[in-house]
Amino acid sequence: MDSIICHYNVLAVTQIYYPYLVSLLGSQSLIGVDVQWRVGKSELLPQARSQETVGRTNGSETSLQSVLSSSGRTRGGGVDVLNTGELQHGLDGWRSNNTGTSWGRDQSDVDRTTLTRTLVGNRVRSTKVGAPVTSSDWNQSQLGNDDGTSDGSGQLLGDLDTKTNVAVGVTNDNDDLHSGSLTSSGLLLNRQNLHDLVLETWNKLINDLVLLNWQGVEVDLLHGGDFLGLHESSKLGDWDPALLVILTSSASSWASSWTALSWCTGHDYKCVIDVGMLRGKPGTSLATSPNAVSTSPTNSYLDQYRPRTKSITKSTKTLKPFSTGDIKILLLENVNQTAIDIFGAQGYQVEFHKTSLGEEELIEKIKDVHAIGIRSKTKLTANVLKHAKNLLVIGCFCIGTNQVDLEYAAEAGIAVFNSPFSNSRSVAELVICEIIALSRQLGDRSMELHNGVWNKVSAKCWEIRGKTLGIVGYGHIGSQLSVLAEAFGMNVIYYDVLMIMALGTAKQVSSLNELLANSDFVTLHVPETPDTKNMISSPQLATMKDGAYLLNNARGTIVDIPALIDALKVGKLAGAALDVYPHEPAKNGPLFNNELNEWTSELQSLKNVILTPHIGGSTEEAQSAIGVEVGTALTSYINEGSSIGAVNFPEVSLRGLDLDQENVVRVLYIHQNVPGVLRTVNEILSSYNIEKQFSDSRGNIAYLMADISGVNVQEIKSLYEKLENTPYKIITRLLY
Numbered sequence: 001m002d003s004i005i006c007h008y009n010v011l012a013v014t015q016i017y018y019p020y021l022v023s024l025l026g027s028q029s030l031i032g033v034d035v036q037w038r039v040g041k042s043e044l045l046p047q048a049r050s051q052e053t054v055g056r057t058n059g060s061e062t063s064l065q066s067v068l069s070s071s072g073r074t075r076g077g078g079v080d081v082l083n084t085g086e087l088q089h090g091l092d093g094w095r096s097n098n099t100g101t102s103w104g105r106d107q108s109d110v111d112r113t114t115l116t117r118t119l120v121g122n123r124v125r126s127t128k129v130g131a132p133v134t135s136s137d138w139n140q141s142q143l144g145n146d147d148g149t150s151d152g153s154g155q156l157l158g159d160l161d162t163k164t165n166v167a168v169g170v171t172n173d174n175d176d177l178h179s180g181s182l183t184s185s186g187l188l189l190n191r192q193n194l195h196d197l198v199l200e201t202w203n204k205l206i207n208d209l210v211l212l213n214w215q216g217v218e219v220d221l222l223h224g225g226d227f228l229g230l231h232e233s234s235k236l237g238d239w240d241p242a243l244l245v246i247l248t249s250s251a252s253s254w255a256s257s258w259t260a261l262s263w264c265t266g267h268d269y270k271c272v273i274d275v276g277m278l279r280g281k282p283g284t285s286l287a288t289s290p291n292a293v294s295t296s297p298t299n300s301y302l303d304q305y306r307p308r309t310k311s312i313t314k315s316t317k318t319l320k321p322f323s324t325g326d327i328k329i330l331l332l333e334n335v336n337q338t339a340i341d342i343f344g345a346q347g348y349q350v351e352f353h354k355t356s357l358g359e360e361e362l363i364e365k366i367k368d369v370h371a372i373g374i375r376s377k378t379k380l381t382a383n384v385l386k387h388a389k390n391l392l393v394i395g396c397f398c399i400g401t402n403q404v405d406l407e408y409a410a411e412a413g414i415a416v417f418n419s420p421f422s423n424s425r426s427v428a429e430l431v432i433c434e435i436i437a438l439s440r441q442l443g444d445r446s447m448e449l450h451n452g453v454w455n456k457v458s459a460k461c462w463e464i465r466g467k468t469l470g471i472v473g474y475g476h477i478g479s480q481l482s483v484l485a486e487a488f489g490m491n492v493i494y495y496d497v498l499m500i501m502a503l504g505t506a507k508q509v510s511s512l513n514e515l516l517a518n519s520d521f522v523t524l525h526v527p528e529t530p531d532t533k534n535m536i537s538s539p540q541l542a543t544m545k546d547g548a549y550l551l552n553n554a555r556g557t558i559v560d561i562p563a564l565i566d567a568l569k570v571g572k573l574a575g576a577a578l579d580v581y582p583h584e585p586a587k588n589g590p591l592f593n594n595e596l597n598e599w600t601s602e603l604q605s606l607k608n609v610i611l612t613p614h615i616g617g618s619t620e621e622a623q624s625a626i627g628v629e630v631g632t633a634l635t636s637y638i639n640e641g642s643s644i645g646a647v648n649f650p651e652v653s654l655r656g657l658d659l660d661q662e663n664v665v666r667v668l669y670i671h672q673n674v675p676g677v678l679r680t681v682n683e684i685l686s687s688y689n690i691e692k693q694f695s696d697s698r699g700n701i702a703y704l705m706a707d708i709s710g711v712n713v714q715e716i717k718s719l720y721e722k723l724e725n726t727p728y729k730i731i732t733r734l735l736y
């Protein structure tokens, strides 16, 4: 045996096994370990939480824990040696049965026929699974077991050593391992057994240790040192880790290991692992693999946006929630994979949808989630938000936040985060492109030629050099654009409600009209607010220079489009570029029509009008960066309570707890901003030492964060209840 592949819940398992892994590293060398991000239905093994249904004892649904410790089963010790069918059965119970976008916890039991179908569907081959162990418990759907003698674990481990391709599920069960001869290729072990297995056996056989994520990229979890001291089960609460291990005896058996993984995980896991990668550093790399897709400069650039696994957990204590339980995140509108990876690494349950959802479906889905991630299409109105019973935080994976009722969210104690500048450059580049395309009538020429018409003209086609660009809104995008435009030889003027320092030789003008009257190109980069609604309408269009161009990449409501159509029709303007519209489809498809906006076909019929489907920020670079930025902000709010960067909420943060800080609880208390609340809260906290505390308010709400020490784990519940029962409380969370 020279390698081991471990798939596990990164957070929980690394917390437990880090010391063991360290001991392995110290003495030996290589395990190929594949960290499976626990994401939606792609997760390998959802945690074996006590609520999860994995078997049925005497006809009643029960949990893995209950099955394992049930007095009704016939067993000799704490380990269940499973036949492979039964292990699959168990795993099936752990795994979601739903197709589509279901939660990992949506389990139900399977009957034997379904199980057989599932096994075949999952490409299980009898040669791989071996002969089933007969179990009298099968009819009751109980897990099989080993009736071995109680002579310690040596025999079993010895037997294991002689096997190849053994699947091992590890639970957080407390029973001891009692050995028997190994009769099956499937084992279910408890944590202590794994400890024994790793420390007593495998460290003699392992040559090196590499952790890989599901993309086969090495994850440097072991150098953080963050997990030391976090291995005691008492600190894990209801985080019951599960680990699946496949042992293999030679390089050639990697393929069968992989088949076994298919069998164990179901066919829809998303990791496709290059066997060479799993074999470790000296093996095949992507670059040398004959089937490798070459990595472009863009991909290497994107590397900087890979999830910062280490920085999230680095050097401070990882806290876990007392009151919120499993964190569920609903991600809509094709939020980038970088965010999914970040949430997966935290062990959150992620439900992912490529599109936005209509109000009814949204209301249904939002009911029990703790976080929701959206882009510009999903309308989180008060009517939707009032159905969210557990919602802590909203992530707008974009710049604009006008799609969220920010005030309602704040008053419900829901923090909202966005990505204030990750796509600014992408928008600015698109605007430069549109300026040139408009002044050269590029859209029309291209369309004509697509229809076979050769139309070589220069009339009314211009260079942009020397022309004046008027930027309305000199924020992140406007100022970036200013620099690019000057590099093209344009003169830049800008108008903003704030006095903003000019970049390059740009000049701020004192009114919108002054800007309109002096610009060849007018481009809008203001947010959607009551002030900016129809900011460009007939009077403003009339003020513009004859033959000028208008560009709107901000928000659809900022331009009065019927007025723009009129100005284009009469030749007042020479062209326009629109990326945003008052109403936009919730998903891709032939949906941009008069039903959506009544003037659509009229707009489509106009010459030199570039229409794009809200793609200003839609680049790989921008979306990856946004995924990392908002994903990290949400994680930090959920895990540590930090609201720095929230757009509707007091910004509060405390430094993390040291790894060795015992019995410390972080209190997160969102409340109405009225007199006397702090006195009440501090009275409750006064029996403990307040290590640090920070409170701030914004409008009607306030947020208190405090680290208190000397708290017994048993006291946390009553502390929580006391805080929950205070007047003016909005949300209480305790992390410990």
Ligand SMILES: NC(=O)c1ccc[n+]([C@@H]2O[C@H](COP(=O)([O-])OP(=O)(O)OC[C@H]3O[C@@H](n4cnc5c(N)ncnc54)[C@H](O)[C@@H]3O)[C@@H](O)[C@H]2O)c1
Pocket: 399, 400, 420, 421, 423, 424, 427, 472, 473, 474, 475, 476, 477, 478, 495, 496, 497, 498, 525, 526, 527, 528, 529, 531, 532, 553, 554, 555, 579, 580, 614, 615, 616, 617, 618
């Ligand atoms: N098309 C896209 O895909 C896309 C991508 C990103 C952003 N956007 C939109 O672009 C907008 C601007 O983005 P940003 O990052 O530059 O925002 P920003 O907040 O950095 O800048 C906006 C600027 O507008 C100014 N402003 C606000 N109200 C004004 C008014 N009435 N008159 C003049 N100036 C006013 C502000 O002072 C600020 O300087 C966003 O709000 C978003 O709606 C669109």
Ligand SMILES: O=C(O)CC[C@@H](O)C(=O)O
Pocket: 375, 376, 377, 397, 398, 399, 400, 401, 423, 616, 617, 618
């Ligand atoms: O990606 C989106 O849907 C929105 C892009 C842009 O309008 C933004 O607000 O950042």
